[in-house]
Amino acid sequence: MDYEPAPSQVLPGWNFHVVEYPGYVKNPEKVLATLGGAEAIEKAFADDLNVLELRYRPDDPFSHPINGEIIHTANILLRVTTRRRRQKSMGPSGDKRQDTVRRDNQEPKVTTTFLGTVTKTCRFRAIADYQWLIDPNDPMGQLRRSMHNFDADGIEKFTLQLDKGPRKNLRNMPPPSFSRIEWPLDYGYRQNMAVVKVLIRRNDDAPPEMKLINRYRRQKFSAIQFSHNDKVVPSGPPLGASTANVPPEALTAMRQLFEKRSMWTRAALLNSMPKAYHSFMKVLLPLHAYVVTSGPWRECWIRYGYDFRVDPEARFGQIIDVRFVRNPRSFARAKRLIGVVEPTQLVSGRPSVTPGWTDRESTADPHMTPTTSNESHIFDGVTPTDLGTFQMCDVTDPDVLKMIHTKRHLRHKCHERDGWYARRHYDLIRDVTKKKIQLIQGKDVNINFHWDEDEGCSDHGSEEDAVGSADEEVQPLPASSLPVEIEATVKSKVDALMKSLQTAQKGALDDEEDVVAREGEEAGEFDYFDVFGDEDDEDD
Template structure:
């Protein structure tokens, strides 16, 4: 029917409606609304942008697993059509009027699969299935005292969800291949990565390599890294022979891709010991140089004092991700099976330097002593007596005296606690900004990318017996 100005008043374009593609034939609108949980539940879901629409085909049962509808933006019109049909010719339809009932900007579609359903039914003595829902779910107010020893109580304890995903996953299951010889603790069965770096365990006897692996230089040439970046890093190692990756990226304002293949050419990497997590320039032996005490590593951990521990983000979550399909794009459903991109943003210089005004972004941060710009700690480093000629460093504490790191941690804890109290008392806006700050692990810790690729997570290595340098 063509548009006419005479019936323009019948159209209602200002009315905003929501479209729901119901996965079924609706014959009873009341039962359809009950499957959504009623008007209140439906309105609450529509008002929340991240929540998914739940549809329960058995709304009267609390064990019914819902199907979830996803929210989609759309543009459309809802038409109200009146048509006439002859009784003797049902296929002959004549449209008498068409009206616009409203416009649609939001639509819910049920495109995902429903979770597995487990009915509360058990076989009885006759071998027939019997529904025990009424025995499990009480009705009304219970006035009688339950018996202490009830032997006839049915057991029905289904999990919250059977499947972690509500979309089809491409999985090819096969039996795991058993290795003929079991690997010892700490060994890896996977092939080594392609950076070809020198990753060494710290000891006092083995000589240090004087040059990089030739394959590391080839990998650097293949990556076509800018010569200006190589020159900057080379000059930095000439001025300072030992760096952590975080400190180097922060000082030169470089990204992960800039230093990833350059560091294996510039120096070796210590996996443990006083200089663990640092890159040492080829030709420089920290075991023979007393000034290398400034480059030793200090692992600072924020202590659980008052509300300070709760205001600082953890390095990584310790709890496994639980499936939550009620909200759109849950972590368990949107996880990408492919490896994440290795490109990092430019690191902040302040993430590897501790000053008198520092508020840490993470509970565990690794600093080199030269980057701890606290006058008291620098004075303590200067007062360490120079060892006699021929004396080497300690395998655990390096050139520092015993329990030196504990004293430094106490000093840093007092400074952080004082800064937090000042920020909380003087400026509430600064405290709110501090609470919402989320640092990235790669910007604060040392060489996680290299360590995880070649030798696993450094946190796991700590738990396997690496010394704490006490």
């Protein structure tokens, strides 16, 4: 077929800036007022601010703006003109009525004209922030309006009014921003492929009922939980345990691990099992072991039939639980401004950080990277790790290893809190391990790792006296110090959050390393002795 070529036109050399206004434009003056006026628009496009604020209530200083992003485009501005033939209709008395469009089969005439190129476009794609309407007669609201309008008389008339007694409507002033989410999230809803619709017949004459049935629903069973006060140790897996979907090789590998060692942590099992079987751990663990809920073997998986309360060798399976192992993370800047450059992007060659969070390794030594190998459950006193729970048998540090294998500070009977070790000695092992982790992280810790096996024993010839001396109660922290530390920690976090909110409103980039350091120092002062939340020790 022969096509008629389209007419060609010359593109003028004019450059335009376009604002995609999210609304119907009826009054251009009001539209300009919502955008801050022509001067604000001109400044945003000329100074490369990349941000243009839209306020639907320009007279309200508490109105939170919608941020528009200015981007570079290469669009063409096209003017479309539609001409329709109109005819005038005369009234019965000869008066002229309003012009009406002639409705006939004649198509309107459409003409197009190229005006120029659109080099910049302001788009409002961000989600609007929550809005808060305050009482217009509130003194704080009047003060804010006076400051916004530079009304000196209104500022001088302001008097602070305190609330007397409880009130239903509190005079709360809105913060600079409520939400930090600017872009809509893609939910990505999909119907479950295993769920099908089935018609279920009834006994009566009623029509069948539509129900949803999961075709691939598997029978679930949970692990057996065990506590120190339980009398009988579980001897086998729970009822309903099935190995239908588990490879035989995975069952053999797990059985060999528990034959080699009776107690494991989940991290140690994951590092010892092949990666191909990691997806079956939820099924493999309850088939071979039970889990301890509290005490010195907390969260350890123990082989069925093995009672750690009667075997002194089970002390090597006790855990060393150390809190505050990971480096503290700084508060992310609560931003509501599109186009603000992240601090990490100012350094050439450094990738940007995910918005809303900061990388926890960003404040740490770059040479001290936590290990991700299959030996992350082993504590050697040299390799950095994110784990804070280790079993005694997984410790290879020579200083801690001497304290673990000592036989002078042991109990004659397993204790609910300290296991087979004396309380003071168990706390000493945890204390030395924690300080070694702090040294690995580069913190300044004053500790002497020299330890004498006879330390703390009043009579070297009597083992019972040594145990009794080691079982003395640990002096708790003063009761008044804990609330002060908690109050200081909360106050520092509130100050850091308010600082980040002010930074977001101004679009500034502030350094928050001091906040991170202060938070880390306060976090390290918490008591780590009472790990399991138990009461004072009882005499054996």
